[in-house]
Amino acid sequence: MAVGVGAFLCVVLATCLIAGLWDGASAVKTRFEIVESAAKTLAIAVGGWWTYGLFVRNRKGLPHASLSHVVSNCGHSDGRVLVRVTVIVKNIGEVLLDLKSADVRIAQVSPVPENVASALRGNQDPVEKGKVEVAWPPLSAARVLSYATDRAEVEPGESQTLFFDFAVPSEVRIIEVYSYVTNEAKRHKEIGWRCVTMNAIDPSRIELCVPREDESREKGSSS
Numbered sequence: 001m002a003v004g005v006g007a008f009l010c011v012v013l014a015t016c017l018i019a020g021l022w023d024g025a026s027a028v029k030t031r032f033e034i035v036e037s038a039a040k041t042l043a044i045a046v047g048g049w050w051t052y053g054l055f056v057r058n059r060k061g062l063p064h065a066s067l068s069h070v071v072s073n074c075g076h077s078d079g080r081v082l083v084r085v086t087v088i089v090k091n092i093g094e095v096l097l098d099l100k101s102a103d104v105r106i107a108q109v110s111p112v113p114e115n116v117a118s119a120l121r122g123n124q125d126p127v128e129k130g131k132v133e134v135a136w137p138p139l140s141a142a143r144v145l146s147y148a149t150d151r152a153e154v155e156p157g158e159s160q161t162l163f164f165d166f167a168v169p170s171e172v173r174i175i176e177v178y179s180y181v182t183n184e185a186k187r188h189k190e191i192g193w194r195c196v197t198m199n200a201i202d203p204s205r206i207e208l209c210v211p212r213e214d215e216s217r218e219k220g221s222s223s
Contacts, residue, residue, distance in 0.1 A: 063185050064093030065154075067195035069177050072207040080167045081203050087162040087179045087195070091154040098184040099152040103144040104164040107136035109198060110174035136176050140166050170203045 070086040085104050091097040112120070116134055119126040126134050143164040154160045168175065177199055182192040 061095060062093065063091070063095055063097045063183060065097055065181065065183075065193045066090045066092050067179055067181060067193050069179065069195060069197045069199065071175075071177060071197075071199040071201075073201060073203065073205055074165075075206055076170055076203050079170050081170050081172070081201060083166045083168050083175070083201060085164045085166065085177055085179070087164065087181075088159055089154065089162065089181055089193075090159040091156050094156050096156070097154040099147065099154065099160060100182055100184050101144065101146040102162055102179065102181045103142050104180075105138060105142045105178045106140060106166055106168070107138050107176045107178075108172050108174075109136055109176050111171065113137050139168055139172065139175065168201060172201055174198055174200055 066089075068088045068090075070088065072084045072086070074082040074084050076082065083106070085106070087102065087104060089097075089099065089102075113136065116126045116136075118124075128135060143166070145162055145164070152160055175198070177195075177197050179195045180192055182190075186192075
């Protein structure tokens with residue numbers, strides 16, 4: 001950037017010399033004032049372009065987040081398995097991330113639902129026309145977390161853990177987990193962050209359904 005400004009000043013000075021404008025002390029002062037004004041104008045233009053590239057084109061002033069899932073089997077009874085879905089929301093942007101609402105849905109993948117199995121047996125496409133993926137049948141109503149009076153705030157580089165529990169039939173072996181977190185900066189456009197994973201459920205394996213040490217630390221670091 002400094003090289004560009006220096007080259008600009010050299011061109012202006014050379015032009016002034018060639019035109020014979022350097023004819024006295026007052027003229028020199030005037031020309032330097034012109035050069036100084038031009039340099040300031042150039043600096044403002046360069047600064048404006050840099051700001052545009054940083055905050056508009058590269059969207060540095062907007063929140064950015066990534067989502068991930070941890071799915072745990074917390075126990076089973078009477079043909080049902082208690083499944084906990086932990087959604088980890090990480091602020092990967094450079095501004096404060098406001099969490100106002102989030103929801104999680106789970107669906108059965110295996111055993112393969114009859115409508116999907118029937119399509120496969122008949123050498124048919126199990127994906128509906130105009131769609132791009134199988135519409136797996138939901139196993140439960142969506143779990144919606146909403147901060148009614150306040151928001152959870154996540155600082156840049158930090159994370160927030162959210163917990164959702166479901167009762168799943170014990171014969172289910174694989175579930176699809178879908179999570180969505182609202183982007184408060186664009187809530188009027190219904191834009192947010194999504195994560196979809198496939199997770200195996202093993203009824204014989206009981207896992208600890210409380211935050212692990214690293215998850216507790218992440219949660220504690222968020223305001």
